Amino acid sequence: MKFTINRNQFIKKISNVQRAISTKTTIPILTGIKLELSQEGLTITGSDVDISIQTFISVSDADNELHIENTGAIVLPARFFNEIIKKLPGEQFTLNVVENNQTIIKSGKTEFTINGLDANSYPRLPEVESNEKLSISAEMLRQLVDETVFSASKQENRPILTGLHLKISAEKLLGVATDSHRLAQRIVKVNNQSDNDYDIVVPARSLKELEHCLIEDNSEIKISISENQILFEFQNTLFYSRLLEGNYPGTDRLIPTSSDTQLTFDAKSLLQSVERASLLSHASRNNVVRLAIDVNASKVTLYGNSPEVGTVEENLTTEALSGADLEISFNPDYLKEALQAFGDTKIEVEFTSALHPFTLKPSDNKENFIQLITPVRTF
Amino acid sequence: MEQKDYYAKFEELQQSSQDLTRKLIEMKDIISHILEENAEFKIENDHLRQRLAEIDNDKTTPQLPEARRTLEKLYEEGFHVCTVMYGAHRENKEECAFCLDVIYGERGV
Numbered sequence: 001m002k003f004t005i006n007r008n009q010f011i012k013k014i015s016n017v018q019r020a021i022s023t024k025t026t027i028p029i030l031t032g033i034k035l036e037l038s039q040e041g042l043t044i045t046g047s048d049v050d051i052s053i054q055t056f057i058s059v060s061d062a063d064n065e066l067h068i069e070n071t072g073a074i075v076l077p078a079r080f081f082n083e084i085i086k087k088l089p090g091e092q093f094t095l096n097v098v099e100n101n102q103t104i105i106k107s108g109k110t111e112f113t114i115n116g117l118d119a120n121s122y123p124r125l126p127e128v129e130s131n132e133k134l135s136i137s138a139e140m141l142r143q144l145v146d147e148t149v150f151s152a153s154k155q156e157n158r159p160i161l162t163g164l165h166l167k168i169s170a171e172k173l174l175g176v177a178t179d180s181h182r183l184a185q186r187i188v189k190v191n192n193q194s195d196n197d198y199d200i201v202v203p204a205r206s207l208k209e210l211e212h213c214l215i216e217d218n219s220e221i222k223i224s225i226s227e228n229q230i231l232f233e234f235q236n237t238l239f240y241s242r243l244l245e246g247n248y249p250g251t252d253r254l255i256p257t258s259s260d261t262q263l264t265f266d267a268k269s270l271l272q273s274v275e276r277a278s279l280l281s282h283a284s285r286n287n288v289v290r291l292a293i294d295v296n297a298s299k300v301t302l303y304g305n306s307p308e309v310g311t312v313e314e315n316l317t318t319e320a321l322s323g324a325d326l327e328i329s330f331n332p333d334y335l336k337e338a339l340q341a342f343g344d345t346k347i348e349v350e351f352t353s354a355l356h357p358f359t360l361k362p363s364d365n366k367e368n369f370i371q372l373i374t375p376v377r378t379f
Numbered sequence: 380m381e382q383k384d385y386y387a388k389f390e391e392l393q394q395s396s397q398d399l400t401r402k403l404i405e406m407k408d409i410i411s412h413i414l415e416e417n418a419e420f421k422i423e424n425d426h427l428r429q430r431l432a433e434i435d436n437d438k439t440t441p442q443l444p445e446a447r448r449t450l451e452k453l454y455e456e457g458f459h460v461c462t463v464m465y466g467a468h469r470e471n472k473e474e475c476a477f478c479l480d481v482i483y484g485e486r487g488v
């Protein structure tokens with residue numbers, strides 16, 4: 001196996017693959033990056049079992065300056081290989097596999113000889129039959145991930161809650177994540193040419209990595225789903241993730257259908273108020289703030305306190321308020337993260353009672369984006 | 380001490396700290412198992428007491444149905460009563476939307 005390639009182009013193309021490679025893997029060969037050269041181009045693969053990413057550098061794209069002398073395959077230690085390529089002096093480099101998997105990397109006046117591993121011992125990628133019928137825009141997918149996965153559980157004791165529950169039916173994709181303390185649900189549009197419905201749970205970590213891979217992407221992303229894998233295809237890249245096993249708990253019934261108290265806020269200014277109140281609640285053992293709503297007096301007050309440090313009280317600016325008076329306590333961090341996901345918009349906050357979860361929705365997209373926070377019971 | 384003695388000592392300490400960590404993890408597993416079991420016994424005990432109260436013709440008028448009140452009590456003591464995490468300890472007594480639905484939800488338990 002021997003080829004020459006434009007160095008910057010190569011660095012750009014392998015940066016996504018690097019995301020799948022972990023130094024902590026228990027399978028030594030997976031600390032490596034696999035290069036496979038055919039007459040058509042160079043296929044590069046990285047994997048940590050949960051996530052596998054493969055990208056293709058085509059010989060027909062002139063920018064790549066890819067010249068193939070002879071085909072073959074090799075696995076190289078990913079971390080060293082990456083650092084070496086970044087620090088090489090020339091605009092191009094040549095990679096040549098000689099005997100015993102020894103690999104010579106040449107650029108300018110520099111020559112590295114690296115011990116590689118036999119590519120035949122690299123595990124095979126999951127088999128997912130490519131589906132031509134399901135796709136979503138990169139922007140929609142980024143939004144979906146951004147606005148939900150932070151609510152997934154970070155604790156492994158109930159593994160299913162560490163994922164994002166995805167339900168696809170017709171052209172509608174519903175994503176929901178909850179750690180049981182709060183919940184985020186977002187509905188976006190997918191292009192679904194098939195009659196199939198899907199109900200799967202994808203690890204939140206996989207989706208965060210996928211989101212990084214899509215940062216500057218505006219293309220349409222093909223999605224294929226098998227029994228235990230999901231495959232995203234975009235710009236010469238294949239992104240595989242395993243699915244979480246088991247049934248996701250029913251969350252529809254957690255979302256209240258009616259409310260007794262309704263408030264409208266500017267999300268950004270509410271966020272600032274919550275941040276101020278949490279300065280003190282963070283200093284206390286139970287991180288809780290209290291919201292008092294007096295409808296007749298048109299007064300909404302947020303209280304925070306720390307027995308050691310002191311108290312804070314702020315009259316909140318509401319755009320509208322209606323319904324019954326209420327006092328409710330909750331963890332301000334959940335409200336903060338929920339508000340961050342909304343960004344700069346008007347939101348509607350609806351309460352049923354001090355014991356029931358309350359909901360937050362953006363005024364201009366109430367049907368498709370909803371967040372829920374459970375109150376803290378105070379006695 | 381010679382340098383290599385220090386090293387041997389260090390290895391020995393490392394070994395014993397690893398042993399200790401392993402034992403701690405084992406104990407934590409056992410304790411959480413016992414707590415879950417304990418929660419289940421409590422539920423069962425409450426059910427039995429309820430049954431006893433019924434037989435004794437105890438005339439209390441609860442706001443919540445008996446079964447839900449039992450669950451509420453258990454929840455307040457710090458245990459999950461939802462199907463997702465039934466019997467598990469609520470860490471830092473954090474609130475659980477699934478439990479609240481079971482206790483106060485509109486549909487039957």
Ligand SMILES: [Zn+2]
Pocket residue numbers: 180459460461463464475476477478
């Ligand atoms: Zn629960």
